[in-house]
Amino acid sequence: MSAILVGVDGSTSSLRAAAYAAGLARRQRCRLIAVYVRKGPPTMIPLGDDSGAAAATAIEAQDEIERELRAAFRDHVPQLDIEASFQVRTGEPYAELIAAAKEARADAVIVGKSAKVLHRIAGSLAVKLVRCGRWPVTVVP
Template identity: 30%
Template sequence: MSGPQVSAAGRVVVGVDGSASSTQAAAYAAGCARRRGTGLLVVHVTPRKAADGAAPMADRDIREQFANSATRLVQAAADGVRETTGLTDVTASVVEDYPVDGLLDLSADAAMVVTGRRGTGGLPGLILGSTAGALVQHARCPVIALPDDCATPDGPPPSVVVGVDGRGGDDVVLAFAVAEAAARGADLRAVHAWRDVPLESAVGAFGPLVDWSGVEAGARRLLTEAVGPVRRGSPGVRIQEEVLRDTPATALLTVSAGADLLVVGHRHRGRLARLGSTTNGVLHRAACPIAVVPIPG
């Protein structure tokens, strides 16, 4: 149930804290696990130690109370997932660590981590930029961050949207996106936005003389070349290529309206670096779940 030996071992991981957001995240994570044919690890992360200055006996009492409460909480969450989703391969565990660090350690072996966009894993009520923000920024596996309401869209067939930026790492992001589309029986919409605001500002009055149609044609070639390998490798998935003259965040927000999932890549830039503008923009504004896929190097 608890201890430092907890391993995600290819499972889908979700942190719970007793909040409605984490309950929703656990149910969503169960769906991800079922589609992937893997198990679900439900964890609650507790602080390593009691508050500074506590008396030794009080400290032991507090730790015992914390442990019992955490065990009941995570077990109840796991039981709830089994009952509401029918998934049987569900493991409950208490992890003694700081919330972000505990979930980041599990991400080393996990298939993915699911988090409520406003934070789970032991710290309720936090806005993006704390637990959820740190996870999408530093996790070593894909992280799916959920909006407040992640109900399945009604109406059109299911779709997965993926952003393709034309730089190294698109293959990793596309591989995750096409796998999610296949598992969901969804179409995949690969989006590349080619608007270059600094360039447009630089050319100024000379803008009408620029061959923008040539720029767009180059963007279409780029997208087709990037999508080619996953198209050939996943003939059962219908893939649409969409090139938009817009900023990446705005284009992805537009196309993903009503989608089941939006997939973007994130390049790790060091412990203190911030999220890229596109990832940060869609995380705060998209209405659908967002998968952030780490790009090595």
């Protein structure tokens, strides 16, 4: 294996996925690419609506998650003795993880299990990645 890509979003399952991916990268002596996907800014905010405040709150929350992930990456990766990088992308998580995996020529993709009930009906990111069938996908609970 030459590269393992892990999707992280700050959730407990994504942090478990990152830990699993880091261990696998160390054992396989390959690169680890951690990817955090931010949701894109709203394209149009109606005047006189509270959606501007909601958008600002969402951006602040994503900024905080990104800071926490960068700090965790900076603090924990050096002691693992692996080649690793942290990427931040903006867009739809499925599309961005696929693009990142293609660019990195990833040999495997690792993600955390979704905790959202709706995803059991409509399909989660993990299920979509598995169905894509381009890489082995490991879903960490």
